Amino acid sequence: MGKSRRVVITGMGVVTALGDTLDRFWSSLCAGQSGVGPLSLFDTSEFKVHFGGQVPDWDPVARFGVKEARHLDRFAQFAMAASMSAVEDSGIDFERYPSHTCGVIIGSGIGGLTEFETQHSIMREKGPSRISPFTIPKLMVNAASGQVSIRWGLCGPNTAIATACASAANAIGDAFKLIQAGLADVMITGGSEAAITHMGLGGFASMRALSTRNEDPTRASRPFDRDRDGFVLSEGAGIMLLECEEVARARGARIYAEVLGYGMSADGSHITAPDEQGRGAARAMNLCLNDARVSPDGVDYINAHGTSTGLGDLAETRAMKSVFGSHVDRLQISSTKSELGHLLGASGGVELIASALAIHTDVLPPTINLDNPGEGCDLDYIPNVAREVKVERVMSNSFGFGGHNASLLIGRYRPSDA
Template sequence: MGHSRRVVITGMGVVTALGESLDAFWGALCAGRSGVGPLTLFDTTDFKVHFGGQVRDWDAAARFGVKEARHLDRFAQFALVAAEAAVADSGIDFARLPADQCGVFIGSGIGGLSEFEAQHSTLVHKGPSRISPFTIPKLMVNAGSGQVSIRWGLQGPCSAVATACASAANAIGDAYKLIQSGHADVMITGGSEAAITHMGLGGFAAMRALSTRNDDPQRASRPFDRDRDGFVMGEGAGILVLEAEEVARARGARILAELKGYGMSADGWHITAPDEEGRGAARAMKRCLADAQLPPEAVGYINAHGTSTPLGDLAETVAMKCVFGDHARKLMVSSTKSQLGHLLGASGGVELVASVLALRTGVLPPTINLEQPSEGCDLDYIPNVAREARVDHVMSNSFGFGGHNASLLIGKYVD
C-alpha cells in the first residue's frame, strides 16, 4: 500500500486540567501555568500523594443528563466531550459521508477504573446480586471508542489501543495508517483517561512512580530537572479528526497540519523501567522519520514524553542524541507534562494537539519548573518561558510501561 494517501488533521478537542477550549488550554500552556493542585475527587488523607492534574468542576449530569451520565465512566465522558469538540472544530458533517469509511480509534491505558472500584465495593459489601448491569460496558477500555462511534453512527474501523502511556499515540498512528492505506477516509482518534481513583493513585504511589512533593504541588512535575522525584498524575482527553487529504479538500475543510510519520517499537527490557540507553525510544523516533521520509534536521521541535521520572527523562535525552546527532543541540524540546501532569493513556492525544498548536502559532510551550538541569539532561528544553519560533516539523513522543514506544511527526500542510 505504501505512501498512497496524504493524511491531514482537521479538528481537535481537549479536556484537561488547564481547560477544555483550545484557546484556554493553549493560553495556559503558553503562559507557563500549572494545572496541578490538591485532589478533590476523593479523600486523599491516607495516601502518600495528595495532588494531581485533576479536571475541575466536571458536572456529568449537566452535560449528559442524569440517566446517560450514569451509563458512562468518567474516562468515556471525557472522550465524548473531547470528540464533540474535535468534530465541531473540523466542521465535518458525517451525514454527508459514507458511514463505513469513518471510524474511531481511541486509546486508554486503564479504562473505567472508578467503575471497577465502585462495583468491587458493592460486591464485597452487598453481594454479587447488587452489581450494576452497566459495570462491564462502563469499565471496558473500548467504551470510549464504542460510545464515540455510536454518537455519530460511524461504521468504519473501530478499536481501542491499550499500551499504557503510549495508548493515544499508538491509536493516532494506527488511525493514520488506516487512512493512508485506504481502509478508512476519516478517523476520530486520540486518548482518554480518568485514573485518579483510590486504586490508581494508590497503585502508582506504591510503586514509587509519583512525586511526593505534597507541600508544593505546582512545582512537583519538573521534567529534566535535577530535583525531579516522579510523575504527577493527570486526567483528561485529547481527540483529533484525521482525514484523507482529498476528502478534506473536497469538503473545503480547514487543514490544521499534515500527519507525516509514525514509528513504534518495544524496549524488550523491563515492565516499568525504560532501557537506560534509550534504544527502544530511539528506534521509534528513527522509524517515524523514515516513515515521513525526512532527515533528522527537518525536525525543529519535539514535544517530549518527559514525565519527570529520574530514569525516563535521561533515557529519552540519550535517545534524542542518538537519533538526531549534531542536530540534537539545535532541537527545541519541551514537556507539557510539567503543566498538565501525566495523562497516562491520554497524554499522546493532548500532546499532539499541543504540537499542532505550536506548529500553527509559532509559539513553543515551555518546560516549567526546570531550575537546575539534571546531569546528562543537557538539551534545549525551553525552560520556564514559552518561545516564539517557527518550525516546519514537530515530533511528539509517548513511551509506556511494558516498554511501548510511539513517535508521531506532523508538518505544515503544503498543497
C-alpha cells in the same frame, strides 16, 4: 500498490486540568500555568500523595444528561466530550459521508477504573446480586471508542489501544495508517484516562513512581530538572479528527497540520523501567523519521515524553542524542507534562494537539519548573518561558509501561498544487 494518501488534522478537542477548550488550554500552556493542585475527588489524607492534575468542575450530567452520564465511566465521559469538541471544531457533517468510511480508535491505559472500584465496593457491601448490569460495558477499555462511534453512527474501523502511556499515540498512528492506506477517509482518534482513583493513586504511589512534593504541587512536575522526584498523576482526554487530504479539501476544512510519520517499538527489557540508553525510544523515533522520509535535521521541535522521572527523562535525552546526532543541539524540546501532569493513556493525544497548535500558532510551549537541569539532561528544553518561533516539523514522543514506544511526526500543511 498505489500512492499513499496524505493525512491531515482538521479538528481537535481536549479535556485537561488546564481547561476543556482549545483556547483556554493553549493560552494556559503557553503562559506556563500549572494545572496541578490538591485533589478533591476523594479524601487523600491516608495516601502518600495528595495532589494531581484533576479536571476542574466536571459535571457530566450538565454535558450529557442524567441517562447518558450514568452509562459512561469518567474516562469515557472525557473521551466523549473531547470527541464532540473535535467534531465541532472540524465542522464535519458525518451524514454527508458513507458511514463505513469513518471510524474511531481511542486509546486508554487503564479504562474504567472508577466503575471497577465502585462496583467492587457494592459487591463487598451488598453482595454480587447488586452489581450494576452496566459494569462491564462501562469499564472495558473499548467503551470510549464504541460509544463515540455510536453517537455519530460511524461503521468504519473501530478499535481501542491499551499500551499504557503510549496508548493515544499508538491510536493516532494506527488511524493515520488506515487513512493513508485507503481503508478509511475520516477517523476520530486519541486517548482518554481517568485514573485518579483510590487504586490509581495508591498503586502508582506504592511503586514510588509519583512525586511526593505535597507542600508545593504546582512545582512537582519538573521534567529534566535535577530535583525531579516522579511524575504527577493526571486525567483527561485529547481527541483529534484525521482526514485524508482530498476529503478535507473538498469540504473546505481548516487544516492544522499534516501527519507525516509514525514509528513504534518495544524495549523488551522491563515491565516499568525504560531501557537506560533509550534504545527502544530511539528505534521508534528512527522508524518515524523513515516512515515520513524526513532526515533528522528536518525536525525543529520535539514535544518530549518527559515525565519528570529520574530514569525516563535521562533515557529519552540519550535517545534523542542517538537519533539526531549533531542536530540535537539545534532541536527545541519541551515537556508539557510540566504544566499538565501525566495523563497516562491520554497523554499522547493531548501532546500531539499541543504539537499541532505549536505549528498552527508559531508558539512553542515551555517546560516549567526547570531550574537546574539534571545530570545528562543538557539539551534545549525551552525552560519556563514559551517561544514565538515558526517551526515546520514537530515530533511527539510517548513511552509506556510494558516497554511500549511510539513517535509521531507532523508538519506544516502545504497543498500539493500550491
